[in-house]
Amino acid sequence: MIQEKKHITPKVKEKNQTPIIEIKNLCKTFGKDNEVLKGVNLTVNKGEDLVILGRSGSGKSVTIKCIVGLIEPDKGEIKVFDENVLNLKKKELNAIRVRIGFLFQGGALYDSMSVRENLAFTLKKHQRELTPEEVESEILEALDNVGLSDAIDKMPSELSGGMQKRIGLARTLILKPEIILYDEPTTGLDTITSREISELILDIKHKRKTTSIIITHDMACAKLTADRIMVLKEGVIHAEGTYKELEKSEDEWVSSFFK
Template sequence: MIKEKEHTEPKSEDTNQGPIIEIIDLHKTFGEDNTILKGVNLTVNKGEDLVILGRSGSGKSVTIKCIVGLIEPDQGEIKVFGENILNLSKEELNEMRVKIGFLFQSGALYDSMSVRENLSFTLRAHKRDLSEEEVESEVIEALESVGLGDAIDKMPSELSGGMRKRIGLARTLILKPEIILYDEPTTGLDTITSREISELILDIKNKQKTASIIITHDMACAKMTADRIMVLKDGVIHAEGTYEELEKDEDEWVRSFFE
């Protein structure tokens, strides 16, 4: 049974200004009969961390890739900052993407570039009027924000999995996005490093007042970061609430995520 609930009041004081992301009746089918999304509805408020849970293949990553235009849905609306991104031109969509950071599972660094070059390349692609000194300052600031200022001259091959995630996050932060989409930010990391990444997600929200969607299988990450949790099942939002509420939910399937 779909458990539609009133939206839970988020923890953050900055979430009372209406949704910064609104998804309405989102559908997506791949091929002839591989239907992934069957009418997803969700909102994210300013300054809120929303965690999306679901089994593998449930459409979690598809949902956030639709938000940045990496996947085009078959039906529905995706409003970001009040604008339906599906109606934007390519140029307008690119302008919108600058405000939306996306942390891929792998960190998605360019292996042939140093850490400095990875971050500089991203910055120059969007802010071409910056001087060399300004670029260097922004790169250092972004690296220090994730605690890796001393890794500036390293190559990706010299970094641990946790460090790659942090550098990927620094590259996202360098454009000072208002929204960050995290796709499995702690996957493949040990318990201590996973906790450090979760703490970093919280720190970024508190300091930069970002809104975030966090796709994760890591329940420790979900418990630490979530203001609100939504659970995807069979292509729709099946349940919604705080970690504590869903942990005690009457639905055995929902509770299974918390065991």
């Protein structure tokens, strides 16, 4: 059943479902009067891919940045792995962050480093005890997972937009995260490459048993990847359901995403 109302409480835990992310009454205002989040409530179950839709400026990216502490909310509760991340000290928060992969819109690769160096930098930063041979093995495995083993010595400037997204994803996967947060993973890509990235997200879920939140404007990506969709409007969750349920919504604003 689709829920379409101003404030939606998190879904009741269903049998055999384990919430891995729980957000309650999340609020964030920028400046004096730019109230972006006005009480967001959501739950993501273990192994689930949740897609969040919304117009530009609706707070989609702000929500997932709050989860990893890149943005501090004004109010609310965020529980990840049953830990309230807003109450954690820096060392404890960093331990949680290692278990969460974040794929930024542009891939966020270091332009002055080769692909190998980009991945090695991330790995050594968090796993300093690895030998050079182990680092190389992990790099090759991560690149193989995204189908770009032959790009290991290339510079970011030599890669297409789609390849940069794949390398960004490889850098995320190299730490073997349990949760992956995707921020507009197909933005700026052509239709064929966008589908390849969407299929890769789905493949990673099945291979790695990851849990994901996917922020996207790309309805083809949403249709392919989403177990469930939430729609943000005016700072709250306005509607929730599967792709098929929301596609048939009688709410004009919700249905506008599917036209």
